[in-house]
Amino acid sequence: MTSTPRAPDGPAVVLDGVHKHYGDTRAADGVSLTVARGEFFGLLGPNGAGKTTLVEMMEGLRRADSGTISVLGHSPWPRDVKLLPRLGVQTQASPFFVRLTAREHLRTVAALYGADRAAVARTLEMVGLTEHGDVRVDDLSGGQRQRLAIAAALVHEPELIFLDEPTAALDPQARRALWQVLRDLKGAGRTIVYTTHHLDEAEALCDRVGIVVRGRITALDTPNRLIAAGSTTTRLLVPADRLTLAEAEGIEGVRRATEDGDMVVLETLDSGPVLAAVDKIAGLRGVQTRTASLEDVYLELTGSGAP
Amino acid sequence: MSAYAALSEAGYRAYTRDKTTLFFTFAFPLLFLVVFGLIFSGQDVEESGKPYINYIAPGVLSWGVCNAAVFGVGFVLMQWRRDDVLRLIRMTPTPLTAILSSRYVLALAIGVVQSVLFVAVAMLPLFGLSLSGSWPLALPVLVLGITAFLVLGVIVGSYAKTPEAVAAVANFVMIPMAFLSGSFFPLDSMPSWMQTFSWVLPLRYVNDGISAAITGDEGAADIALACGGIAVFALIFGALAMKTFRWSDKV
Numbered sequence: 001m002t003s004t005p006r007a008p009d010g011p012a013v014v015l016d017g018v019h020k021h022y023g024d025t026r027a028a029d030g031v032s033l034t035v036a037r038g039e040f041f042g043l044l045g046p047n048g049a050g051k052t053t054l055v056e057m058m059e060g061l062r063r064a065d066s067g068t069i070s071v072l073g074h075s076p077w078p079r080d081v082k083l084l085p086r087l088g089v090q091t092q093a094s095p096f097f098v099r100l101t102a103r104e105h106l107r108t109v110a111a112l113y114g115a116d117r118a119a120v121a122r123t124l125e126m127v128g129l130t131e132h133g134d135v136r137v138d139d140l141s142g143g144q145r146q147r148l149a150i151a152a153a154l155v156h157e158p159e160l161i162f163l164d165e166p167t168a169a170l171d172p173q174a175r176r177a178l179w180q181v182l183r184d185l186k187g188a189g190r191t192i193v194y195t196t197h198h199l200d201e202a203e204a205l206c207d208r209v210g211i212v213v214r215g216r217i218t219a220l221d222t223p224n225r226l227i228a229a230g231s232t233t234t235r236l237l238v239p240a241d242r243l244t245l246a247e248a249e250g251i252e253g254v255r256r257a258t259e260d261g262d263m264v265v266l267e268t269l270d271s272g273p274v275l276a277a278v279d280k281i282a283g284l285r286g287v288q289t290r291t292a293s294l295e296d297v298y299l300e301l302t303g304s305g306a307p
Numbered sequence: 308m309s310a311y312a313a314l315s316e317a318g319y320r321a322y323t324r325d326k327t328t329l330f331f332t333f334a335f336p337l338l339f340l341v342v343f344g345l346i347f348s349g350q351d352v353e354e355s356g357k358p359y360i361n362y363i364a365p366g367v368l369s370w371g372v373c374n375a376a377v378f379g380v381g382f383v384l385m386q387w388r389r390d391d392v393l394r395l396i397r398m399t400p401t402p403l404t405a406i407l408s409s410r411y412v413l414a415l416a417i418g419v420v421q422s423v424l425f426v427a428v429a430m431l432p433l434f435g436l437s438l439s440g441s442w443p444l445a446l447p448v449l450v451l452g453i454t455a456f457l458v459l460g461v462i463v464g465s466y467a468k469t470p471e472a473v474a475a476v477a478n479f480v481m482i483p484m485a486f487l488s489g490s491f492f493p494l495d496s497m498p499s500w501m502q503t504f505s506w507v508l509p510l511r512y513v514n515d516g517i518s519a520a521i522t523g524d525e526g527a528a529d530i531a532l533a534c535g536g537i538a539v540f541a542l543i544f545g546a547l548a549m550k551t552f553r554w555s556d557k558v
Binding site for chain 1: 308309310312313314316317320321324325386390391392394395396397398399400401402554555557558
């Protein structure tokens with residue numbers, strides 16, 4: 001199809017004050033965000049927070065009640081056939097034409113986009129389904145079906161790719177393989193907007209993440225900066241046979257010490273001096289340090305445990 | 308490959324790989340032919356003096372072809388919308404006309420195969436249909452009939468959200484219409500108010516047209532009138548279909 005876009009102008013996606021209600025449910029409650037070209041943008045949030053609604057409004061599958069959405073400089077609603085070939089979309093439903101093989105399905109989708117036939121074999125290869133090409137879609141495993149749905153989003157080499165929980169049904173190997181596919185796409189200058197429940201994945205892949213809670217973006221930054229701005233507590237895990245709880249509580253800079261199985265857990269804001277103190281008392285063999293991850297920040301922001 | 312060709316190919320494969328549906332699409336009208344053919348074997352209709360088979364064969368054939376057109380597109384549209392296949396197509400630059408014309412060409416092909424098979428069986432000595440020389444005039448009637456009922460199927464498939472609903476709505480429309488249009492019983496032996504009422508049913512015109520063409524009992528003018536009637540219904544259904552069509556049940 002078209003060559004890979006270079007030196008693109010303007011942001012890939014702009015949302016400004018977007019609202020969407022279903023009855024009393026506020027699926028999007030004044031969302032504003034910008035995704036730059038070439039960016040890998042992740043949307044995180046609990047189930048029902050409004051991630052899918054946001055993505056589907058960007059794709060043009062749903063219409064916003066109010067606010068403006070611009071995708072590659074165009075409005076995605078109403079259906080704009082000039083814009084569509086530039087977008088790649090994988091929805092959670094993973095739709096397939098009935099009673100076709102994986103290759104036949106992908107060939108059909110490629111034809112719907114007007115993509116060339118060679119793209120079919122190339123894309124099947126990309127998602128690792130070449131040897132399953134002649135298997136009926138109904139007979140594929142859950143993970144294979146998901147990879148086929150992703151292939152259908154990529155077959156026409158779109159500039160902007162929307163993936164809704166693409167790694168949900170994948171086993172660890174397939175997940176890592178898809179990470180590589182996504183990194184390669186980003187390397188080729190494509191923009192990716194995706195939703196996920198895997199925080200390790202978002203931390204590893206995304207340039208920026210937005211955390212969605214009850215239809216609002218509650219945090220929007222790079223994973224590293226979100227982690228830095230969030231919890232600064234570091235946990236030190238020391239084998240319990242070498243350090244008593246009393247000794248641990250006596251170390252300067254330890255805010256809290258608890259026993260967890262065969263480890264004593266020390267919480268501190270400044271891990272350096274505490275580590276030095278632990279070294280003197282117990283030695284550092286077997287000591288583990290846990291810094292805050294995106295998951296901690298996420299749980300904090302989404303109010304896990306709170307109603 | 309164009310979007311239209313790709314969708315037609317995908318539809319053709321899906322269709323021919325579903326042997327059960329394929330079998331019953333062709334067997335269903337034949338079953339009715341056998342049942343009614345045997346019930347009225349060798350009898351003439353009192354009011355007109357013509358053999359029953361001259362009524363039943365064109366009637367059952369029209370109903371079978373139109374029924375297949377309604378159900379075929381109705382089920383596919385509902386399934387495609389429910390399974391998000393329509394959303395997938397919606398996200399490609401494929402025009403709606405490519406989707407509908409791919410279903411149209413499949414429905415025409417099915418209708419032609421159904422008709423050939425059906426007429427061949429009806430001409431067996433057991434049933435005793437004799438084909439008039441004007442039979443090629445049945446083709447335009449058939450094509451128009453499939454068009455009108457395919458569009459009716461689009462309305463059903465857009466309205467219904469489950470396979471059960473498609474079957475219920477399509478049967479609710481098609482079965483009474485088959486009886487009231489004279490597909491299963493000769494209209495000539497029905498009360499006059501029922502004969503009058505049948506003029507508001509599209510299947511009546513298909514029955515008339517096919518009957519006139521393959522039995523040669525009426526002239527070309529009657530066939531033209533039937534075609535005109537079907538075309539009017541096709542236009543009305545077309546306008547309604549444009550209003551009811553949805554890419555998705557979610558908005």
